[in-house]
Amino acid sequence: MSTLSDLPKLVEEESSYREKETLLSKYQIPIKHFELDYIENCRDAKEIEKIYHVLLSGEEGDYPHLLKAAEERLSHLKPKSRWLRKTCSVINKESLDKDALQELSQDLESWVSNISKHSRELDTRKTDTVKCDAEIRAPKPLENAPSKPKEQRISSTNYSAWDKYDPDTEILKMELDDEKVKKAALEGEKQKEKRKPKKAVSFNRFATEAEAIYVSNREREKGNEFFKSGDYEEALQCYTDSISSKPSVDNLNNRAVTYLKLKKYKLALHDCDRVLTIQRDNLKAHLRKGEALEKLERYEEALGCAEFVIQKDPNNECAQELAGRAREHCEAKLTNTRMKIVEIE
Template identity: 50%
Template sequence: MSTIEDLQKIQEYQEYSYRNPGKESLLEKYRIPIQHFDFDYVNRCKDANELEKIIDVLRSGQEGYYPDLLRATEGQLAKLRPNSKCLRQRCRVLNKNDLEKDELDKIANDLNKWVANVSKCNRELEERKSNKTSCNVKIRQPQPQCQPLNLVKKENARRISSTDYGAWDRYDPDTEILKQDLEEEKRRQRVRQARIAEEKTRQDAETFTGTRGPSATPTSTFVMASLEKRPPKKSVTFNRHPTEAEAWFLSERELEKGREFFKNGDYEMAWRSFSNSIASRMNVTNLNNRAVTSLKLKKYSEALEDCEQVLAIESKNLKAQLRKAQALEGLQRYEDALDAVMVVIERDPNNSIAQELAERTRKHCRNVLKNTRLTITEIE
């Protein structure tokens, strides 16, 4: 590097500093100590990132131009990180003057072929388009099937906004899918009922007129005309048993209501909700929940029945066994309660509720024995 080029670099930096007086330099930006711009430090440095920053500062010329130090830093960086971006050489973009004549001819031929192919494709497309417009054959379109007006149900579903995070937290995809399945099942049921009602009306009309088919007498024609003038009767809906999906949905909904009532201390409403859940679909969960609610309401007989039903389904259900013992204690059947709670203790020895219940029932049993008088009679 000549001295003239070094002077030009220094002059460029002075002009840069004059144009940007308050702008932070790279040395201040990278916070590199000035002592690191030394041959000994550069040769000992093992930090490739710091060497890249030093190269950026040296190439900028903001602190002066030091070609020997720059080459030494680049050599050390090449040893530590050969694929560094700082070591990439910039190449000038070639133009047509830099290419040979053979290369230029090849590129020109390729471009001419491409233009010819594009023109040919355009002509073919235009010909196909003109052939289609000349054809006047009308194509019959399929007619859309219209649903009966009485079966169409308009719903104004409110779309949840993307920023309504509270609504998205409350949104349950499984529940929505189940609702859609229920709506589809109800729609199919309405269609079946409408068809049955229509068939029944037709059969009643045929039975009344005594005719079937188009061969009708004038009297029957008059009767049919009078029937047509009458206002149509309202369709009668018959009570039906809920489907399995509907029963599951109703049972789960009532079960959740009962749990909320139970948490709030409203045991009467909780008992009603659990009973509705059992009526829709009986299972171990709602029976157990109604049993514990009955214990809170001191309905010990009903609690005992629910627990026995649970144990009939699952004989190893500890909750039902423990609540059975509590119900027997409430009915003052202490010996049976002790037998029931001992089953729980055998399976779960660390159950504190069962231990306390066993102690109470033992005390009651001892008190009963103390208060019982034994009569001894001699046998001859």
């Protein structure tokens, strides 16, 4: 019979037993399920996850062909599985080779040089005087509006006038006066809108490159605010103005995703291609290009874009989902286009 003093010993024995328990006995997977045919045809994502975990642990031995098959099947059944996430070590200065370190140093020096140059250009721009030939607008004198004739009120002792007073007629008269005032105000607003010149802002002339970059960034940030609020038309206008000022990877990528939201897939594809001509390995552009291609039913090209992103960033969930959808369409297309064999007598 165990006593209270034996309790720590029992807890220790239980924990040591649990530590010795293998994943195979924990998951209770039959040995025959570790065959290649079963793994390739299994449709249970949870079971494939367990099989992959057991093979990955190496507790039952090293089986690279089974591990690869389980990984491929799991990526097909459950692309967002946590077991497919790849651990990436943090990059530090010591882990980089000489060429990569030199490239980073040059990029940093170039960035500092550009910032200093733009700062000097803006400081010079502040001291320049702006000549303006237009006359300063003077306030227009207010025209005296025609005074309304004062209505004569009926005195309290004028009984004959009170006998003639009809409240319904007076209420109708007041309503008609209110309608006339509202109509006149509406006509005035319409005339004012007609006279008011439309503001046209041009973004194609800047004194310095720093000014163009500043305006481009400002319009892009405005577009980001409109995009967050769901006003995609306004966001599109801001991103277009930003690109007109100074095209960049960021504003082209942002306009591409806005085109996707507005279901203008060919225009989104065009912007993604423009980004990739500037920066060939841009993952956002590849991903958005894949989404546009998927909507245009070009599934093989969409799959290629998704696989490129997964190769560079294995934990990208959007790319994994896109790859899964595109792969399903490709497989369905292959199934539907199989050749039919007809026997000829």
